[in-house]
Amino acid sequence: ISPIMIKARKIILAKQFDGEPKESDMKIVEEHLPPLKENEILCEAVYWSVDPYMRAYMSRYPEGSTMIGEQVAKILESKHPDYPVGKYLVGSFGWRTHTVADVSEKENKKSFLPVYVLPDFGDLPLSLALGALGMPGNTAYFGFKEICHPKAGEVVVISGAAGAVGSQVGQIAHIMGCKVIGFAGTDEKVKWLTQELKFDKAYNYRKTSVSDALKEAAPEGVDCYFDNVGGTMSSAVISHMRDLGRISVCGSISSYNSSNGQPNTAPIIQPYMVFKQLKMEGFIVSKWKDHWQEGVKQNLKWIQEGKLIWKETVTEGFENMPKAFIGMMKG
Numbered sequence: 001i002s003p004i005m006i007k008a009r010k011i012i013l014a015k016q017f018d019g020e021p022k023e024s025d026m027k028i029v030e031e032h033l034p035p036l037k038e039n040e041i042l043c044e045a046v047y048w049s050v051d052p053y054m055r056a057y058m059s060r061y062p063e064g065s066t067m068i069g070e071q072v073a074k075i076l077e078s079k080h081p082d083y084p085v086g087k088y089l090v091g092s093f094g095w096r097t098h099t100v101a102d103v104s105e106k107e108n109k110k111s112f113l114p115v116y117v118l119p120d121f122g123d124l125p126l127s128l129a130l131g132a133l134g135m136p137g138n139t140a141y142f143g144f145k146e147i148c149h150p151k152a153g154e155v156v157v158i159s160g161a162a163g164a165v166g167s168q169v170g171q172i173a174h175i176m177g178c179k180v181i182g183f184a185g186t187d188e189k190v191k192w193l194t195q196e197l198k199f200d201k202a203y204n205y206r207k208t209s210v211s212d213a214l215k216e217a218a219p220e221g222v223d224c225y226f227d228n229v230g231g232t233m234s235s236a237v238i239s240h241m242r243d244l245g246r247i248s249v250c251g252s253i254s255s256y257n258s259s260n261g262q263p264n265t266a267p268i269i270q271p272y273m274v275f276k277q278l279k280m281e282g283f284i285v286s287k288w289k290d291h292w293q294e295g296v297k298q299n300l301k302w303i304q305e306g307k308l309i310w311k312e313t314v315t316e317g318f319e320n321m322p323k324a325f326i327g328m329m330k331g
Contacts, residue, residue, distance in 0.1 A: 006033050006042070010096035011067045011321055013058055021055060021329060026067060026322045036079045039104040043073035043089065045097055048318075049130035050325040051164070052228075052253045067095035067321075070113065072129050080104070083117060090129045091115040095321055112286050119296065124303065125312075131164055132303065132310040138295035139250060139285040140168035146288070147248035147281050148224040152177030155218045157237050160228030161202060162189035165250060168299070169226045170199050171308050178224070181217045183210065183233065185331050197309055210236035221245070230254045235267040241276055249282040253329075 007030050014027045036042060048071045057068055071094075075087050080103050083089065092113050093099040103115050118129055131137065143165075150156060156173040160166040161182025170180045170193065182193045182202040193202035201217040203210075210233055214222065221242035227234050230252030238247065255264045272278060288295070302308035315324035 006098050007031070008033055008096055008098040009318065010094065011318075013061060013063055013065050013067060016063060017055065017058065021322075021326050023322045023326065026325075028319060033098060033100050036077060036100060037102075039080045039107075040100055040102050041075050041080055041083045042077040042098065042100050043075050043091070043093075045071040045073045045093070045099070045318075046088070047072040047127045047130055048095060048321060049135070050321065050328050051136070052251055052329065054325065055329055056252075068092070069094055070130055070135055071096075072118070072126050073099065088118045088126055088129075089115060090118060090134060095318075097318055112289075114289050114292050116292070119293070119300070121300065122304070124300075127312060127314070128310060131312060132168060132308065133296055133299055135285060136164035137168055137299040138288065138292060139165045140172060141295040141299060142285060142288040143248050143250050143283055144169045144172055144224075144226055147283060148226065148246045150176050150178050150224050153179070154223035155179045155181065155221070155242075156224040156226065157181045157183070157214070157218070157222045158226045158228070159183050159233055159237065160251070160253060161193055161199070162186075163228060166226065166228050167193070167197060167311070168308065171197055171302075173224075174198055175302065175307055179218075181214070181222075183213070183229075192311075205233060211240065214240040224248070226250060228253060230266070231264065232266045235269050238269045238272050238278070239267075241272065241278055243276050245276060245278045247278060247280040249280060 009028055009030055011026050011028055015025045017025055049069055054068055070090060070092050072088055072090055075083055075085050078085050083103050108115055150173060156178045158166045158170050161170055162184040170182050173180045180199045182199045183205045184190055185206055187204055190202040190204050193199040203213040222240050223242055223245050225237050225247045227247060227249045228251045231254035
């Protein structure tokens with residue numbers, strides 16, 4: 001296959017998002033790919049991921065930029081010995097069908113997340129490399145373990161608990177012997193968290209106030225908070241934390257769809273931070289890219305042992321990515 005013969009399709013940011021993303025903000029364009037140079041590969045995407053961070057990050061890119069994101073892709077042609085034709089890999093190539101990528105060690109070190117050939121997942125679907133065995137899984141594994149430093153018997157609260165990251169954090173906390181409390185946006189999600197994922201408690205924040213829920217579920221306070229949401233919910237959780245509690249700030253989805261230029265407000269948290277001597281740390285998962293496979297292997301082991309349950313939503317068709325993205329942002 002010669003790349004000069006291949007036309008790639010890609011989805012670009014046609015108009016900066018203002019409030020909730022709209023399909024008209026994105027459009028499909030085509031481009032011809034150049035021949036391969038030394039250390040380059042040509043690959044064809046088989047799965048793409050849509051994630052909340054894309055809404056926030058795309059505001060940093062000019063209109064006309066390719067939508068960012070990870071994909072599982074099959075190598076069609078290669079000029080690098082470590083990336084043989086026919087293998088599958090994960091790369092942050094964005095929303096595009098075909099990619100010519102420089103996979104030299106120098107370029108890989110510069111990339112946001114590593115490009116790597118997929119390990120053997122056994123009977124598990126390759127798409128898990130974008131979920132439980134990929135960036136969301138490692139976000140849960142490292143972001144919880146390395147920042148919250150959980151101990152058995154501690155109380156852990158997770159916002160956005162039914163999402164790709166939150167659902168995995170809760171299960172990891174359960175594996176580590178913690179009491180797990182989750183907040184989600186529908187009764188169906190709450191039922192899934194408690195019945196299938198074995199959260200100790202879960203609440204629909206649209207029906208129950210966070211404070212009332214925590215008075216019931218954690219009367220002595222919260223030790224660890226894994227925050228995917230931000231905003232007023234997080235202020236409420238932080239007000240219920242115990243002395244020396246730890247807060248891992250993974251995301252702030254409550255503010256991602258705000259209109260440009262509008263400040264977001266929530267009750268102040270500084271008095272709780274001071275008088276309870278709390279530790280709060282934000283992170284980007286690329287912080288751990290140098291030992292990325294540690295997280296992939298541990299999550300794979302837990303899945304194979306039946307300790308970690310995964311769930312996917314799959315949308316068919318490259319042209320439907322904007323719909324999938326918008327739907328994900330709406331919950």
